[in-house]
Amino acid sequence: MLPKELRESLKDHIANIDHPRELAVDVMFTLQDHYGYLSDEAVKEAAELLEMTPLEVDEIATFYTFVYREPVGKYVIHVCDSVICWMDGYESIKDCLCTKLAINVGETTADGLFTLLPVCCIGYCDMSPAMLINRKVYGHLNPEKIDSILEKLKAEA
């Protein structure tokens, strides 16, 4: 269940708009931030808030890259595998992340901290190879840099 305060603030937000559906992504992001991912329960709650059916919410939830319908780690790493990053060493960056985190692409570490996902071009081709962690960009990646990024995030967790 959503805390009352969060639910009320979403309701207020929705009440101020002509067409509640316009806020579908915002509501999904808010619920995802709260639950850690967009659970089935969250889909139902979003539907109720947006005056949509759960199916209609799921139809868009499953469409988008940054809506997670399965549990993910505290930090979601989206590593860019499009053409410029690919040319500048995506494979070795991905391998390095897999080794350091001891997971494969698409998996979450046992401590629940990191999920590793490939992603299409993130618009940082001038800093390739690049990745996003919780939508913050890290560019010009190399193994040493990845070490220090992961260590810092672990310390902050």
Next chain:
Amino acid sequence: MKYPQILLQNRKPDRIATLEEYRQSGGYQALADILEKYSYKDVQEEILESRLLGRGGAAFPAGTKLMSVADDASFPRYIVCNADEMEPGTFKDRVLIHADPHMIIEGIIIAGYAVTAEKGIIFIRPEYESGAKILEREIDIARQSGYLGKNILDSDYALDIVVHRSAGRYICGEVTAQLSALMGKRPNPKQPPPYPTERGVWGMPTVLSNVETFACIPHIINNGPDWFKSLAKTETGAGTKIFCVSGKVKRPGFYELPIGTRLSEIIEEHAGGMRAGSEFKACLPGGASTQFLPKELYDIEMDFDPLREAGSRLGTGAIMVFDHKTCLVAATLNLIEFFARESCGWCTPCREGLPYIRDILWRIENGEGEEEFMPMLERMSKHLWSAYCAFAPGAISPLQGLLAHFKDEVLEHISQRKCPFK
């Protein structure tokens, strides 16, 4: 060569330009002028006369688009700024938002006035969350300064702008898909008619253009259409262009240059030349959905017409440079993988065709190619043109460029039964 900086004139190395800095450079003067002296038709005429073509990839004349909203079209009308740039190699919208957000905001207001829009939306991809926050903050500042809201600068014109966050899919950059996304529907494209300028967001007339297109508009109003045309190096061109250069060059980055600047000059002078040990082999001139340009076209003028004549497109002006050590079969495989993943899956040619092509290319790259694959690739490429929207013809462009200019490289993979670059 140094060229006048128009769109990036207020860019700072480490922060965005403030409203005050934008004003000092002549910002919001164009808005004040049109509200005082121009009818909405005058604004449409000025923009048409300037020959401003859409900078998001499709190169549609911005003036014609504004004029396609009928005089008696219903209200409320929408003006939408597309900041969803997901074309691989492209990051100019990100740069513009972080350089001078009020230039974009003023462009949206002026274009909005040209079609009497009262609702403005900036549609932005989730990868640009910092940009979304900047825009929300600066829109607030613009509102407090009387540039947005009711009675803008004490005129009768009213417009407000909201930032709409997307959750990330390439297809959302397509106009009709973006309109569906804005309405909280699954963003499958729709085939016009009706055109968005007749029935767009919630069935209302909607004009949708790219960030860079909007950013040009205040300057056209301030300096006139002839000035805008004179910025270009080519006879038929107009304006400057932010070229995003990436790949095997010394200085990947963004460069605001006259439309029509030669590719060789962009690479050698502005992007610092090729990296040590790299020779120019090919580039994609305008993002992933354009055709490869081979070395024979290294001197081409980077403008819409010359690139169209060469069988490619200026697209978003994102120049991705490949060197002689890069396998273009593998590069095309990567690009097709991108499109196969990002296809919305709505229509058959795109949904089925792209994975099929990916499979054939994968086999060729991994030593399992057969000569009979060549006519199959040609045939499949043609089928993709019968898809529902422009996504599939764009997706197939690099492959068509590969077959047109680098057929020998593909055949070498097949005859050697391996990738010659490995």
